[in-house]
Amino acid sequence: MKASGSSGFDPEIRRIEQAIVEFFAKKTPEYTGRHPIVSAVMAYFYVRRSLTQQDLQKLTGFSAGAISKAVRQLVDMSMITREMIPGTHTHRYKMETLPFRSPSYFLQTEKTLEKLHMELQEMKDTLDAHGGDMLNLEGSQRVYTVVTQLLELISSVPRFMALIEEELHNFIKQENVKR
């Protein structure tokens, strides 16, 4: 039986989908601080995986501007990819795998982190080189502390995320073997 309505899903399935989206739109911001609109749009991708901005407007009721902002942020976060639909000026957005598959999804790529590390190191070198004169300036000690903390974070977090990812991968593999 063909689904009625513009959502493409059977109405009863659609109601269940809406309940899922409402859950993630409410809970994810509570626990992660993620924006509720971004959380809702992400949840639609968890289920539908491939959507246009127009689809999302119809599904969510959010404005074109809000949807445009949300998908741009999700592309920046590497959660979804964007491709032009041939013969049109419209883009299709795809979530190939659930982001939870790899916990490092929220980290930038290794190359970007490397660039960032270099930039922060340069800042630290500048502060060290002019330390004597700069120490008297208001806020300089704090800036130095922040640069050092960020350098430490950028060095340690990727290694830790790699450990978590390996553990996740091994657990899932074991469970699949059991099944």
Next chain:
Amino acid sequence: MKSSKKTLNEERLGAIERRLIEIIANFGYLKGHSAKTAEVTAYIYIRQEVTQQLLRELTGYSLGTISAVLQDLEKAGVVNKYASPNARGYIYRLAGTPSQVLSRSLADFPAYLSQTSSFLEEVAAKLSKQSLSKKQGYSSLRRFLDEMNILIPAYEHVLQKFQATLLGAGKKRVGEIGEG
């Protein structure tokens, strides 16, 4: 001569601070926070103590926007609010070091997983109605539930294994001077 040298260092420091704000705000943005929330958080982290007025001057956002963002951050346990001894209004500070704030949010994660798991069990029960299996959209929902059925236990396992390390990282910083 001396004053122009000082001005050059002030410029260097200002440029470094501005770039740090961009970097930290971008981390927040890439985690899905709104750009404004991410920027306000970055300023609080760098400046350590801010007022709403100072944030307005630094960001250009309206007091209404600043107030709403600070309320959200307070609710999320990222910032604390203190009465200002000198003036009207409040002072806002990060609620601990970044790793303390992070490990506090990680401590909540098992509850998030557990609530998600219970909710998805209810969804699976609704979806198991025989009449639904041939309906449009069923396979998409089913695929999502099946994947989460694998991923949630996997994350629960990983959290159990690494939680001691993660919470330890947060506690380690408590003794640091000037780190809240």
